[in-house]
Structures are given as structure tokens and as C-alpha cells.
Amino acid sequence: MKKNHEVWVFIEQRGGKPADVSFELLSKGRKLAQTLKGTLKAVVIGHNMKDVAKETFRYGAQEVLLVDHPDLEFYNTLPYSRIMSELVDEHQPRIVLFGATFIGRDLAPRVASHTKSGLTADCTELKISDVTYLRKDYKDLLLQIRPAFGGNIVATIITPDNPVQMATVREGVMEMAPLDKPVNGTITEIPYTPNETDTLVQIIERYHEENKVNLKAAPIIVAGGYGMGSRENFQLLHELADVLGGEVAGSRAAVDAGFIDHNRQVGQTGVTVRPKLYIACGISGAIQHRAGMQEAKKIIAINTDPEAPIFDVCHYGIVGDATEVIPMLIDVYKHKLK
Amino acid sequence: MSYNSLVLVKQVPDTANISGEVMKPDGTVNRGMLPAIFNPEDKVALEMALQVRDQYGGTVRVITMGPPKASEMLRECLYMGADEAYLISDRKFAGADTLATSYVLAEAIKKIGDFDIVFAGRQAIDGDTAQVGPQTAEKLGLPQITYAEQVQKIEGKKITVKRKIDGGHEVVVGQLPLLITAIKDAATPRPFKAKRVMAYKNARTLMEIEKMAEANSLLYVDQLKEEYISKKLFIPTLTTDDLDVEIERCGLHGSPTKVHKVESVILGSSDHEKIEPTREGLAHLIDKLMEDHTFG
Numbered sequence: 001m002k003k004n005h006e007v008w009v010f011i012e013q014r015g016g017k018p019a020d021v022s023f024e025l026l027s028k029g030r031k032l033a034q035t036l037k038g039t040l041k042a043v044v045i046g047h048n049m050k051d052v053a054k055e056t057f058r059y060g061a062q063e064v065l066l067v068d069h070p071d072l073e074f075y076n077t078l079p080y081s082r083i084m085s086e087l088v089d090e091h092q093p094r095i096v097l098f099g100a101t102f103i104g105r106d107l108a109p110r111v112a113s114h115t116k117s118g119l120t121a122d123c124t125e126l127k128i129s130d131v132t133y134l135r136k137d138y139k140d141l142l143l144q145i146r147p148a149f150g151g152n153i154v155a156t157i158i159t160p161d162n163p164v165q166m167a168t169v170r171e172g173v174m175e176m177a178p179l180d181k182p183v184n185g186t187i188t189e190i191p192y193t194p195n196e197t198d199t200l201v202q203i204i205e206r207y208h209e210e211n212k213v214n215l216k217a218a219p220i221i222v223a224g225g226y227g228m229g230s231r232e233n234f235q236l237l238h239e240l241a242d243v244l245g246g247e248v249a250g251s252r253a254a255v256d257a258g259f260i261d262h263n264r265q266v267g268q269t270g271v272t273v274r275p276k277l278y279i280a281c282g283i284s285g286a287i288q289h290r291a292g293m294q295e296a297k298k299i300i301a302i303n304t305d306p307e308a309p310i311f312d313v314c315h316y317g318i319v320g321d322a323t324e325v326i327p328m329l330i331d332v333y334k335h336k337l338k
Numbered sequence: 339m340s341y342n343s344l345v346l347v348k349q350v351p352d353t354a355n356i357s358g359e360v361m362k363p364d365g366t367v368n369r370g371m372l373p374a375i376f377n378p379e380d381k382v383a384l385e386m387a388l389q390v391r392d393q394y395g396g397t398v399r400v401i402t403m404g405p406p407k408a409s410e411m412l413r414e415c416l417y418m419g420a421d422e423a424y425l426i427s428d429r430k431f432a433g434a435d436t437l438a439t440s441y442v443l444a445e446a447i448k449k450i451g452d453f454d455i456v457f458a459g460r461q462a463i464d465g466d467t468a469q470v471g472p473q474t475a476e477k478l479g480l481p482q483i484t485y486a487e488q489v490q491k492i493e494g495k496k497i498t499v500k501r502k503i504d505g506g507h508e509v510v511v512g513q514l515p516l517l518i519t520a521i522k523d524a525a526t527p528r529p530f531k532a533k534r535v536m537a538y539k540n541a542r543t544l545m546e547i548e549k550m551a552e553a554n555s556l557l558y559v560d561q562l563k564e565e566y567i568s569k570k571l572f573i574p575t576l577t578t579d580d581l582d583v584e585i586e587r588c589g590l591h592g593s594p595t596k597v598h599k600v601e602s603v604i605l606g607s608s609d610h611e612k613i614e615p616t617r618e619g620l621a622h623l624i625d626k627l628m629e630d631h632t633f634g
Contacts, residue, residue, distance in 0.1 A: 158598040
């Protein structure tokens with residue numbers, strides 16, 4: 001049997017609009033496919049998706065598998081997972097990547113279960129490498145790297161003995177790299193045959209709350225952790241962000257404690273950001289959090305604990321109580337502007 | 339019309355509260371040192387199932403796959419109001435990834451049977467994968483409703499559920515039987531009922547009964563088990579002998595994903611600049627950031 005070196009990316013769309021994470025994954029997938037000397041393919045499912053299909057060529061897709069049908073306009077678990085599973089069964093791609101979004105995390109496990117493939121959630125890095133596992137040599141395996149166990153360890157997961165390796169990746173983790181010249185790729189249309197099981201769950205209502213927060217675009221982010229102590233103390237971060245023209249964010253611990261809303265969470269299970277300046281206040285710096293912010297151009301850490309791991313990734317470290325340092329910082333900054 | 343629910347629950351290490359002594363010198367985690375807790379979103383799933391029973395009648399039975407120690411959590415389920423709790427436990431199930439876990443859970447669900455809804459937490463805090471729910475549904479050929487926030491109503495064989503999606507919500511109507519995964523905000527788990535704690539604190543799994551028999555040099559495990567069953571204090575325990583499982587699809591062996599490498603995240607010392615928490619120190623910092631155009 002000829003070795004299959006295809007890398008697939010599931011292109012997620014909401015209301016016909018492709019998700020950023022899908023293009024980020026194509027950009028990563030392109031590199032993986034180059035290392036494997038294989039091809040990069042995009043799987044597009046939806047209605048009137050021709051333009052989205054063509055857009056994937058800008059991110060390196062060489063072929064699009066397009067399933068286009070009015071019934072598929074909105075994501076629905078059963079038809080989408082059936083289509084995807086059938087495609088994977090038939091073509092046996094070497095790698096399949098999904099965004100770790102609500103849709104991706106609903107779809108990928110079902111497809112992996114059906115095709116008996118390995119699936120690793122929320123990878124922060126993907127690489128191709130030869131691996132020796134239990135004294136056996138494997139060529140060109142996908143290394144699926146993710147923090148685990150409350151962020152105290154980084155695990156490298158492999159899928160040594162199965163033909164298909166699957167992974168999900170959060171939005172913003174991989175960098176989007178459009179090509180100067182789009183690939184002259186092909187679109188292969190695959191017919192959709194409705195199945196009676198496809199409608200066992202029907203969507204009767206949908207409401208979108210426009211996410212007004214756009215952390216990814218903010219040049220300056222003032223982030224707080226559990227160490228800020230309370231939602232009231234987070235007000236200081238809002239003041240600082242206002243003065244500097246930035247956005248406020250929080251660590252998972254701060255979100256869990258109710259200090260700040262979930263849509264402002266930075267880290268492995270939140271948003272990954274690359275601002276000009278990231279000010280981490282009362283954040284200890286667990287690896288999940290660092291995974292979401294360590295590529296900021298400049299990082300200032302303010303923490304009472306000089307041993308906090310956040311100091312290992314920052315450029316400027318302030319050992320002190322953020323609730324005292326921030327008002328001082330605001331005041332000094334305002335004086336400078338005068 | 340009444341509805342019977344099965345709830346998938348898991349006992350997890352409390353990863354949110356890892357202290358220094360839990361880390362081994364080589365940087366790996368000493369799992370044994372971590373307190374084991376009832377996975378928070380599974381507890382929410384149990385609460386959702388109990389609310390369905392409160393409103394429509396029916397039964398709520400919980401299922402966990404895990405080591406014998408998971409019996410602690412099963413007793414908690416009984417204290418909250420579960421009608422019955424099942425332990426799925428066997429050395430051969432150890433080291434399972436989500437695919438092998440969902441395989442065994444699906445086989446256990448087939449064995450236990452008699453359900454309209456399977457509830458599960460969205461994800462467990464030790465892995466955060468959110469994969470076992472959908473994979474179990476797929477293996478059982480059931481539809482799934484993930485990220486459920488609220489069961490709005492059940493009429494006949496139709497359930498209406500509000501669920502979270504990227505940037506909003508949707509309301510879906512699903513045909514029973516199906517599987518639902520619950521998110522944290524979906525419900526607040528009820529406290530234990532004192533009467534139920536008194537009634538079930540002596541509930542025991544097969545492994546616990548075997549241990550008791552051994553400790554007291556009693557040879558009649560079966561007899562002791564019968565006694566617990568008659569007192570309604572037996573926690574049904576299923577092993578590979580009780581399930582129609584192919585051993586090669588269970589545990590580490592049945593897991594396509596393997597842990598190749600584990601690294602601690604102890605970082606080297608960094609060469610960041612220390613800034614004093616004084617007006618002078620902060621003024622100096624702001625100057626530097628203005629110079630390199632980080633500000634303005």
C-alpha cells in the first residue's frame with residue numbers, strides 16, 4: 001500500500017464566514033505537509049462555500065474537498081460528523097487538524113471515535129519527527145505537544161500505530177501566514193446524500209452575542225490573576241488599561257474565581273495573544289497561561305512572590321503588591337504625559 | 339411520562355490545588371499525593387439528571403470507570419440523590435486514553451441499559467479534553483448535545499436544550515435517547531442530604547467487600563456480598579468478566595494515543611530586569627517603554 005502523506009484541515013465556518021483558526025491551521029498544516037513531502041487539503045462543509053474554498057488556496061491548500069448543500073448551512077453534529085468520518089475512512093489522511101472551538105471539540109471526538117483514530121486536544125505545538133517508542137522505530141510521527149496536569153507538565157503525545165493522527169488547536173496558537181501567491185489548487189465537489197439520522201437533533205433558535213472584546217487585536221493587555229484578590233481590585237486593571245489604551249484580560253484562575261468574564265481569558269483554554277505589551281498582575285504564570293501570552297513583545301510581571309514562574313518569561317519584573325503598584329504606575333504615567 | 343438517566347462521572351486529581359510537595363524531584367507529578375475530588379462538571383451533570391427526575395420522575399443512575407478508590411465519589415452521588423451507582427473497574431482498564439475509556443463506558447452503558455438520557459460533564463479537570471462524552475455517544479450510535487446550559491423541556495421523545503456555541507447560544511430539539519454534556523454554569527449541585535448520608539455511608543463496592551473479607555479472614559465473600567445486596571448497600575461493580583469487551587480495545591493497549599515524553603516545566607532563571615516598586619523605579623520603566631515605542 002502506498003503511504004499516505006495527506007494533511008487535512010477541517011475548515012470551520014459560522015454563517016458562511018470561515019474561522020480564523022482554520023487558516024492558522026492551514027498555515028501550520030502547510031509546514032507539516034512539506035516535512036512529510038505530502039499534500040495539504042482543506043475540508044469545507046456548508047452552503048455556498050465556493051469562495052471560502054478558494055480562500056484556502058491563499059493559505060497553502062492544494063486541494064479542497066467541498067461538500068456543499070443547503071441542508072449543511074449551519075454546523076450540526078450528526079451530518080457533519082458523518083460526512084467527515086466517511087471522508088476520513090475513505091481517504092485515510094495521515095493527519096487531520098481541527099480548531100479547538102465549540103464546533104471542533106464537538107466534531108473531532110466523534111470522528112476520531114468512528115474512525116478509531118488517536119485525538120489530542122488543545123495542542124500548543126505540532127511537529128513531525130522520527131520516534132522510538134517501546135524499542136520500535138517510527139518514521140515521521142506527529143508530535144502533539146500540550147501542557148497537562150494543571151500545567152505542571154508538558155506532555156508529548158504520539159499516535160504510533162494508527163493510520164490517522166488527529167489534533168485540535170486553540171485559536172491564535174498557530175500563526176496565520178497567507179501566501180503572496182495563492183496555490184493553484186483544485187476543488188473536488190463531493191455530493192451530500194441526506195440521511196434520516198442527520199435530523200435527530202434540530203436547531204430551532206440561534207442567537208449570537210457579538211463578542212465586543214477583541215483581545216487578539218489589542219496592542220496593550222493588562223491581565224490579572226487570582227492574586228488580585230477580588231473583582232473590585234480588578235477595577236484597578238481597568239483603570240490602567242484605560243490610561244494606556246489597552247484591554248483587560250485574566251488568567252483561568254481569575255475567571256474561575258469570578259473576577260473577570262470568560263471571554264477575556266488568556267491561556268491554553270482561552271485566547272492566545274501577541275500584544276506589544278502584556279502586564280501580568282498577580283498572575284503566578286502556570287504554563288497554560290504562559291502558552292497564551294509569552295510571545296508578547298514586552299512583558300511586565302507584578303507579583304508579591306519573587307519565585308513566581310511568571311518572572312521567568314517577563315522582561316521587567318516588579319516584586320510587589322499589584323494593588324499598590326498599579327495606582328502608583330497610573331499616577332507616574334499621567335505625570336510623564338503632562 | 340418519566341425519564342431514566344445515566345450519568346457518567348469521574349474522580350479526578352484536584353489539579354487546581356497542586357502544592358510543592360506534590361511535585362517529584364524530577365519534575366513529574368506524584369498523583370498519589372493529590373487529593374481526589376468529584377469532577378466539578380460531572381457533579382453538575384448529576385444535578386441536571388436529578389432535576390429531570392424531580393420534574394418528570396424516573397431514575398438516576400451514575401457510572402464511573404476508575405480505580406477502586408472511586409467508590410468515595412460514588413457514595414457522594416448516592417448522598418446527593420442518585421438511585422444507584424456503578425463502579426467499572428479492572429486493572430485492564432488502566433492507562434486508557436479517551437477512545438479506550440469511551441469504549442468501556444459504552445459497553446457498560448449497553449450492559450446497564452434502560453435509559454432515555456445519558457448525562458456527562460463537558461470535560462474533566464485533569465485532561466480538559468471534552469472528548470469522552472462525544473466519543474461515548476458515537477460508540478452507542480446516539481445523538482449528542484454538548485455544552486448544554488439548560489434542559490428547557492421534555493415532551494414525549496423530544497428534549498429541548500439550550501446550549502452554548504462560539505459567540506452565542508442555540509436552542510436545539512433532540513430525539514431521545516441521546517447524550518448531553520453539561521457545562522459548569524448549567525446547574526448548582528445540591529448539597530448532600532443528611533438522611534441519605536446516614537443511609538449510604540456504609541455502601542460498598544465489590545472490591546471493598548473483598549478487602550473486608552480478607553482483613554477479617556472471612557472466606558465467604560459471596561455471602562458478605564449477598565448481605566450488602568439485601569441491605570441495599572451494594573455498589574454494583576463491573577469488571578472485564580461482566581462486560582462484553584475485547585481486551586485489546588481496553589486500557590493502555592486499546593489507546594491509540596501514547597504519552598511519548600513528559601517534561602516538567604521548571605524554568606531556568608531568566609535575565610529580566612528588576613524594577614523597584616517605587617515611583618522612581620516605575621518612572622524608569624515608563625521611560626524605557628516610551629523610548630522603544632511600546633507606549634505611544
